[in-house]
Structures are given as structure tokens and as C-alpha cells.
Amino acid sequence: xxxxxxxxxxxxxxxxxxxxxxxxxxxxxxxxxxxxxxxxxxxxxxxxxxxxxxxxxxxxxxxxxxxxxxxxxxxxxxxxxxx
Amino acid sequence: xxxxxxxxxxxxxxxxxxxxxxxxxxxxxxxxxxxxxxxxxxxxxxxxxxxxxxxxxxxxxxxxxxxxxxxxxxxxxxxxxxxxxxxxxxxxxxxxxxxxxxxxxxxxxxxxxxxxxxxxxxxxxxxxxxxxxxxxxxxxxxxxx
Numbered sequence: 001x002x003x004x005x006x007x008x009x010x011x012x013x014x015x016x017x018x019x020x021x022x023x024x025x026x027x028x029x030x031x032x033x034x035x036x037x038x039x040x041x042x043x044x045x046x047x048x049x050x051x052x053x054x055x056x057x058x059x060x061x062x063x064x065x066x067x068x069x070x071x072x073x074x075x076x077x078x079x080x081x082x083x
Numbered sequence: 084x085x086x087x088x089x090x091x092x093x094x095x096x097x098x099x100x101x102x103x104x105x106x107x108x109x110x111x112x113x114x115x116x117x118x119x120x121x122x123x124x125x126x127x128x129x130x131x132x133x134x135x136x137x138x139x140x141x142x143x144x145x146x147x148x149x150x151x152x153x154x155x156x157x158x159x160x161x162x163x164x165x166x167x168x169x170x171x172x173x174x175x176x177x178x179x180x181x182x183x184x185x186x187x188x189x190x191x192x193x194x195x196x197x198x199x200x201x202x203x204x205x206x207x208x209x210x211x212x213x214x215x216x217x218x219x220x221x222x223x224x225x226x227x228x
Contacts, residue, residue, distance in 0.1 A: 009128055009200035054198075057133040073130060075198050 001026055001068040005037060009076045011051075014043045024066060030055060031062030033072060050077050084155035085138045087129055087199075092157050097171045101153035106175035108182040112190050114170035116163050122203045124164045130198040134158070141192045149185035151176045156189070158199060169201075 005020040012018045024033060030053050038045050052075040053060055066072065084100040098111055116125050142154045153175040163169045172190055176182035193199075 006130065008130055008198065009202070054130075054133055057130075057136050073133065073198075075130065076200060078195065078198060078200065 001028075001066070003033070003066055003068075003070045003072050005033070006071060006073040008073070011044060011047065011074050011076055014047075015041050022072075028066050029062060030060055030064045030066060030072060033066060034062065034074065037074065044074075047076065051075065052077070084157065085135060085142065086157045087131055087134055087160055088157065089159065089161045092159060092168050092171045094168065094171055097155050097157050097173045100155045101173045101175040103152060103175060105177060106152050106182075107177055108179035109173060109175045110179070110182040110186040111174075112170075112172045112186050113168045114172075114190070115168050116165050118165045119203075121205050122165065124162050124167075124204040125169065125201045126162050126204055127158070127160045127169060128200045128202070129158070129160045131160075133198050137197045138193070141189055141196070144192075145174070145185045145189045149176070149181045149188065151181060151185035154185065154189060156193065158193070158197075160199070162204065 002021055002023050005022050007015050007018055007020070020037075022033065022036070034051070034053065053062060054073040054075060055064060055066065055070050057071070057073075084097060094111070094113065098109060101109055116122075138156050138158075142156065145151050145154050151174050155173045156170070158170045159168070170190075170193065172186060172193070174182050174186040174189065176185060
């Protein structure tokens, strides 16, 4: 199956693209997809523990199982600001 | 009113969007780009569908949690110069205490959970190409009309 991976801000700059098509085995979880992305783009590894994950615009846990056509977003911490 | 836009925010339109006869208080928050020696502007990037969804949900939560009657949030994306408003939040409630509380809570949530990222655009400095011709900085630092 194929999913779309969306990347933003720092992650987009590291990967050099804002969107990637990714082919996966059925039953792959979001966490397994992230591991595969980090393996291909090792410069993302240091950011992995602060990464927020969303599927089809909703925040999910890494155990969530992906489906054909899902849009998976790897979100850096929102920049916000203290004030 | 929930909007994400590139153009300047019409503050009065945002305020008017929350007016209603049973609201005795309207609190408005403007988030502006603060001057800093190394900052000429901020560039905002958004994951639009998720940001719109998150903003809509947090407005509903503000109404439930604080009894706010209406709330509008408009956020800019793209380049916002120093002094420009990057976000405007207006909240109407029966009384000012609820309006202040809901506005403060909602703005904290915008900064905490809405997928919008900012990067600083520094002062423009001409840079020499190998042939000696001056050239502006790349896109992130280029002057935008």
C-alpha cells in the first residue's frame, strides 16, 4: 500500500521535500513508518523524540495501523513562543 | 471566524465577527512581530487542514470550558514584517472575566498545539557571487513586496 508523508519546517528542510510517497506492507504502524523514514534520512534521528505524529490531520499514537492513502504528517514542535 | 491567510488581518472585521447582543465583553488579543536586531520579519509555515481543524476544535472547547459566546481566530502565514500582526483572537462573553480567561487559554493553546511554525528572517545583506556581482540572499531572506 502507499501513503503520503508530509514534512514541515525543520524536517522539510532536512529531507529537502515537503511530501514523499511511501510504499509499505499492509499492517504497518505509524511508528514503523517513522523508523523507516529516519533510517533513510538519518539527520532526522535527533529530532525523533520530539516529533508529533498525525494521520489524516489527527494526532495519533505510534501504534496506529496505517491504511492505503493515509496522509501521515511528521510535525516538529510548534514554534509558538513564550508570550 | 477561523481563517489562515497571507494578507494583512482586518482587526475590526475580526472583532465584529464575535459581536452579539448578549455579550457584555469582547477581549481581543493581537500577536505582533517584535523587533530584534537580527529579525526583520517572521516567516510562518502552516499545515493548513490540520491547523483549521485544531483551531475549530479549540474554539469549541473554549466555549464549553469558559462559557465564551463567540470566538474568532485569524492567523497569518508567509512573511510578516516587524510590527505586523501575525495572529488576532477575539472572544465575546457575557462578562469580562470569562472573556479574559477564554482568550488567554485559547491563545496558549494556539501556541501549543496548532501546527504553525515560524522562522526568523534576518536583515538583508548583499552577498558576492564568484564573479563578484552582488546578489541578494536566498528566498528565506529575500525582500518580499
